[in-house]
């Protein structure tokens with residue numbers, strides 16, 4: 001009630017904050033709508049997280065390749081990893097965010113090879129043997145994380 005009177009009559013010396021409130025609300029609503037549309041289109045495109053970041057296994061011993069992977073909200077860095085076939089691949093995954101993430105590795109035929117939860121600030125070593133060429137999938141299985149960008153692949157060749 002009090003606010004309406006101030007708005008209608010523009011009482012001098014009235015509460016400035018109250019007088020200006022309606023336009024500010026409208027602006028916020030428009031911004032929110034823009035944000036929602038942006039998020040929706042990114043979800044459709046499936047690329048709300050980090051951009052493409054390429055990585056390569058580096059040799060750390062006979063037949064062993066290692067890759068450092070960072071789990072962030074929401075993505076893996078790198079998220080397109082290349083390793084050589086016939087090696088043991090060691091992924092050192094560090095979760096540098098404050099929330100729990102997960103690292104799931106699927107073989108080229110879609111079977112779960114490894115699956116591990118990593119607490120915020122934690123780390124895990126995910127090792128697997130990649131006998132032949134093919135594309136392995138990596139993603140985080142936490143609710144909606146994959147949709148928000150936590151996915152990528154490991155190309156064995």
Ligand SMILES: [Cu+2]
Nearest residue numbers: 101140142145
């Ligand atoms: Cu996650």
